[in-house]
Amino acid sequence: MAAPGQAVGSGAQETCGLDRILEALKLLLSPGEGSGSSSLQVTKHDVLLATLKSNLSALEDKFLKDPQWKNAEWPQNSVDVTWSFTSETLLLLLCLKETMLLLAANFNPGKPNPRTPEVAPALSPDALSISQQKTVQFVLQFVVTLGICPYLMPGVGVPLRYRTEFGAVIQDVVCLDAAPDATRRLYTSCRALLNVAQHTSLGSLIFCHHFGDIAAGLCQLGFCPTKRKLLTAAEEVLTEEERTLSRGALRDMLDQVYQPLAVRELLILQGGPPQSCTDVKTQLRCRAPAWLRRLCGQLLSERLMRPNGVQAVVRGILEGAGGKK
Known part of the structure; x- marks a missing residue:
């Protein structure tokens, strides 16, 4: 399967407008016909899988036949529909990022008129409206839930099934035995999201x-110990270069964000949920593995x-204890 980070044709980036990409994302995340079914014969797992398949099919019918998308190299379908869905969503997010960068680069607002200083400056064309931001937030939540969380090892982060009821459904429908390998999926999702975050x-x-x-x-991609002596080059899921890139990406991201946020999340990774968490289910998560505790320290x-x-450390601890986001 082509990696979403490398699968976007430059022609598609230049011609696909912001509204068209957001329309495609909305179509992928639209509720399915069976989402409101009360039949006891239809489980939540069945409804979710049917909705993902239906939305993927609708996207292909409506957009892949559109000449403005003809230069985009779409990912090959996986046996696991959740990964096919994640791949196409990541690709659309990458298209969105590239389109926004192009719009910003070509924006020339002109000089302000000194006779009308009270007039607001022209808004950059890459600015998202409140409604568009909500759409992107919803998309990102789906991508992280489908493309990262199911592939984290026990003790690495908070398990999906302990977060929400929907998270438990996601954990059960993801097919870990289907290609590509779970580690490859995790790597693709993390790298694509970091690419999108460049805007x-x-x-x-x-x-x-x-x-x-x-x-x-x-952390898992770059620092989790591997049994290298037992693996041949063909059996290794990630190359040493990819593991090195993951380690560098983690440190770059930690340096980039608000430092109390970085401290709070590292504390959670190292030792469990924040003190304000009273959910018994969350308290039952596996203990972080030794390598992760050492790394977070x-x-x-x-x-x-x-x-x-x-x-930064004090604020991170206090904000975590207070349950602030």
Whole structure:
């Protein structure tokens, strides 16, 4: 399967408008016909899978035949419909990011008129409306839930089934035995989301709401011990270069975000949920593995040694204890 990060044709990026891409994302996330069914014969798992398949089919019928999308290289379908859905959603997010960057680069607002200083400056064409931001937030939530969380090892992050009822359904419908490998899926999702985050406003939406899950994925990809002596080159899912890229991406992301947020999420990864969490189910999560506890301790020490590091660590602890986001 072509990686979403490499599958977008430049022609598609230039011709696919912002509204068209957002329309495609809305179509992928529209509720299915069976979502309101009360039949006891139709389980939540069946409804979810049917909805994902239906929306993928609708997207192909409506957009893949559109000449404006003809240059886009769409991912090959996987046996696991949840991954096919995630791949196409990631690809659309990458198209959205590239389109927004092109719009911003071509924007020339002109010089302000000194005779009318009270007139607001022209809005950049890559700015998202409130409604569009909500759509992107919903899309990102789906991508992280389908593309990252199911592939985290026990003890790495908060398990899906302990978050929401819907999370438990997602965990049960993902087919881990289907190609591509779970680790490859996790790597593709994390790298694609970091690519999307290169646009400032999209990066804010990603890191404000999903920093912890992406950090957990990068920790696992870059630092989880592997039995290298037992694997041949063909059997290795990730190359050493990809593991190195994951380690670098984690450190870059930690340096980029609001430091108390980084501290809070590292503390959660290292030792469990914040003190304000009273949900018994969340308290039952597996203990973080030793390699992750050591890594988080090292990363927290690095946060402490940065300028204003003590303040960031204290604020991260207090905000975590207070349940702030």
